[in-house]
Amino acid sequence: MSKTISIHSFLRGVGKSHIAANVASLLALQGKRVAVLDTNIYAPTMNLLFGLGSLDVKDSLTDYLFGRCTLDSAAYDITLSLGTKPKGKLYVIPAEGHSGEGALLLRKGYTLAQLGEGAHQVIRALNLDVLLIDNGAGLNQETMMSIAIADSLGVVLRLDKKDYQGTSLVLEIAKELSVPRASLIVNQAPADYDLSDVKTKVIKAYHSDVAAVLPYSNELATLASDALFVVKYPQHSLTKLFKQVGERLM
Amino acid sequence: MSKIISIHSFRGGTGKSNTCANVTTLLAAQGMRVGVVDTDIQSPGIHVLFGLEEDDMKHSLNDYLWGKCKIEECAHDVTASLKANLSGKVFLIPSSIKAGEIARVLREGYDVGLLNDGFRGLTDALNLDILMIDTHPGLNEETLLSIAISDALGIIMRPDQQDYQGTGVTVEIARKLDVPRLYIVVNKIPPMYNADEVKARVEKTYNCQVAAALPHSDEMMTLASSGIFALKYPDHPVTQAYKVVAEKLAG
Numbered sequence: 354m355s356k357t358i359s360i361h362s363f364l365r366g367v368g369k370s371h372i373a374a375n376v377a378s379l380l381a382l383q384g385k386r387v388a389v390l391d392t393n394i395y396a397p398t399m400n401l402l403f404g405l406g407s408l409d410v411k412d413s414l415t416d417y418l419f420g421r422c423t424l425d426s427a428a429y430d431i432t433l434s435l436g437t438k439p440k441g442k443l444y445v446i447p448a449e450g451h452s453g454e455g456a457l458l459l460r461k462g463y464t465l466a467q468l469g470e471g472a473h474q475v476i477r478a479l480n481l482d483v484l485l486i487d488n489g490a491g492l493n494q495e496t497m498m499s500i501a502i503a504d505s506l507g508v509v510l511r512l513d514k515k516d517y518q519g520t521s522l523v524l525e526i527a528k529e530l531s532v533p534r535a536s537l538i539v540n541q542a543p544a545d546y547d548l549s550d551v552k553t554k555v556i557k558a559y560h561s562d563v564a565a566v567l568p569y570s571n572e573l574a575t576l577a578s579d580a581l582f583v584v585k586y587p588q589h590s591l592t593k594l595f596k597q598v599g600e601r602l603m
Numbered sequence: 604m605s606k607i608i609s610i611h612s613f614r615g616g617t618g619k620s621n622t623c624a625n626v627t628t629l630l631a632a633q634g635m636r637v638g639v640v641d642t643d644i645q646s647p648g649i650h651v652l653f654g655l656e657e658d659d660m661k662h663s664l665n666d667y668l669w670g671k672c673k674i675e676e677c678a679h680d681v682t683a684s685l686k687a688n689l690s691g692k693v694f695l696i697p698s699s700i701k702a703g704e705i706a707r708v709l710r711e712g713y714d715v716g717l718l719n720d721g722f723r724g725l726t727d728a729l730n731l732d733i734l735m736i737d738t739h740p741g742l743n744e745e746t747l748l749s750i751a752i753s754d755a756l757g758i759i760m761r762p763d764q765q766d767y768q769g770t771g772v773t774v775e776i777a778r779k780l781d782v783p784r785l786y787i788v789v790n791k792i793p794p795m796y797n798a799d800e801v802k803a804r805v806e807k808t809y810n811c812q813v814a815a816a817l818p819h820s821d822e823m824m825t826l827a828s829s830g831i832f833a834l835k836y837p838d839h840p841v842t843q844a845y846k847v848v849a850e851k852l853a854g
Contacts, residue, residue: 364646365740366616395741396614401764490615491645492702493709514828515620515648518657522702543825569824574793577763 359503363519365490370398373487384440385482397448410450424471425478506535536564564601609753613769618790624652631691635732647698663699668713674721675728755784786814815844
């Protein structure tokens with residue numbers, strides 16, 4: 354039974370795309386057939402993280418939304434980027450290719466139903482166990498659509514006061530949209546904080562499950578978007594936490 | 604002669620609002636009357652740094668854009684709440700944090716020209732020396748307008764490949780729009796990088812001055828937007844860097 358996981362956040366720049374990419378990679382390494390859908394049409398993130406050059410991308414989500422192709426034809430098999438011989442499969446559906454038409458699409462708008470239909474189609478066509486949607490940040494029609502079609506929602510936040518109110522809003526809306534399960538993912542916790550203490554406090558503050566509390570990592574900050582953290586540092590404690598997030602969201 | 608300074612970034616999470624709040628406060632500490640407008644209607648955040656709670660928000664920018672009030676009625680004098688005996692003034696025009704109001708603006712849009720009128724109205728009504736615009740990330744109608752009317756633009760970026768391309772586009776556009784003073788601020792530099800090297804590299808890449816190359820700061824992260832860093836850590840190197848940014852942008 355396939356699962357659609359949506360990774361979301363109220364604020365931008367909290368680490369959503371890194372978490373989505375790394376969690377997806379670990380699920381594929383565990384033997385699952387996984388596709389990552391980058392919906393950040395304005396500022397695509399997955400091309401860089403998965404080493405997809407602009408010349409490699411012919412079809413993308415943007416092309417699908419313009420009605421030029423099916424969503425599965427925009428899926429690129431990047432399983433080999435996981436290094437070793439992984440048991441599963443990893444596809445990435447980039448937000449945009451080199452057409453540069455993303456901005457135009459956003460101005461024209463697109464039918465939200467297309468997102469839901471595309472999700473169903475690509476799951477069937479690629480026989481996916483998991484469709485992981487890297488959502489845009491904030492509350493707007495597109496992000497709410499992605500939340501609405503999710504079986505499982507991961508809401509990323511940092512321990513920053515700007516995040517607090519907005520994250521509550523997201524959880525409220527997830528409830529209204531009847532998302533079966535929602536978990537918080539606390540990212541970039543100061544390294545000297547007691548992570549289990551943080552987890553307890555966050556659970557209490559939001560009355561929500563917390564998939565994991567990820568500490569701020571200098572290695573991850575330095576690696577940034579140059580490569581996949583879990584591939585470069587397979588034994589790192591942060592990789593184990595990414596695994597935990599994946600398990601929780603499944 | 605009042606000045607308009609925009610703080611912008613191509614992507615989110617670069618530290619734009621924190622930089623804006625700190626520069627605003629430092630300019631007010633020099634005796635200036637500074638207005639700061641949160642135009643990031645989708646993800647309002649700077650009000651948190653100034654300690655303005657939802658219950659204390661009389662009117663927001665949203666109310667002005669819907670014609671419910673005059674722009675100056677949205678201004679909140681937050682100077683006293685900073686508890687720093689500033690010789691100047693800080694007036695904050697926040698965006699609404701109510702889900703329904705955010706949704707409404709997203710659904711209905713708003714007249715960008717009205718925003719422009721609002722900026723002028725604020726400067727006149729509050730007799731501002733400086734108007735700081737905390738922009739929405741990315742390049743769209745509103746941010747292009749803010750950039751176009753600015754006397755100075757601070758572009759915030761992180762040393763992440765994701766930021767490089769978009770920043771380049773922004774710098775190019777700012778040049779085409781003839782922004783008189785244009786600076787990049789590189790933020791959240793990991794400790795393994797040499798900040799001076801990063802500064803030099805970014806300056807060379809964009810042929811644009813870098814006002815500051817700020818290393819990642821644990822104190823900043825722990826402060827977590829609960830207050831103004833420059834007030835809490837007046838002697839910190841990051842605060843000194845913010846002072847340089849403020850001077851360069853104010854001209």
